[in-house]
Amino acid sequence: MAIRFKFNGEEWEADTPEEAIALRAKLEYSVRFPPDPHQEMDKEFRFWTPDRVMDVMNGIGKLQHRLLMFIWDNKRISSTELLEKMCLKSEVALAGVISGLSKQLKALNIEPNQVFLIDVKWEGKKKNRTFMLNDFFAGAASEHNWPEAWAAEVLCSNESEDKSD
Structure with missing residues (x-):
């Protein structure tokens, strides 16, 4: 019992x-x-080895790359802004991209909050979500020339057509 x-x-x-x-x-x-906050920060810093960063970059899909890049470019970005920048038509579509990213990260034994964070605030009955990258992930990824080296793969289809003219 x-x-x-x-x-x-x-x-x-x-x-x-x-x-x-x-x-x-x-x-x-x-x-x-x-736990000592400095020890916890050291543990997070040591978590992001070059191999682990490359596992993420090679283990996620193009939509997930785009999501992370738009968060990188804006430091803090709302779900409404992400919808527009990612050429998505609904919050449900954005939720699908986030869910896919979370599943792909977990398959790599990485918790989603080790890569990105979502701040949820309620204003009355309206839910506002703001997305940010985890500082440790952003720092480790930038050492691998991310997002610059990955930018060509993440354009919206209409953006890639515009640039080829």
Whole structure:
């Protein structure tokens, strides 16, 4: 029978009393002694090896490249602006691109928030989403001449037609 308890407003579960006591002790320790922010930043910095950056660049689709490049170009960009820049017709289409990117990243054992962040704010009943790149990913990718080296592959189809005239 599972042992359930609440800690900081969350419900936790363990299989035995000993596991419950050990888990509770770890949770209490983590609250009293949170991780050192400098160590956490060092861990993020070390995560982005050259190989891992190239895995992302080679492991995502063209729409996902475009998404990341437009976020790069604007530092913070709203979903409305992304729709226009990416030549998408609806928020549902944008959600599909984001979902595809998230799945592709997870297949590479990379969490989406290690590449991009979404800030959601509500103004009344209106939801505003703003997209940003993770600073560590952006720094590591720029060392690989990104996005400049990848720009030719991410144009909208009508942009590529315009440039060929």
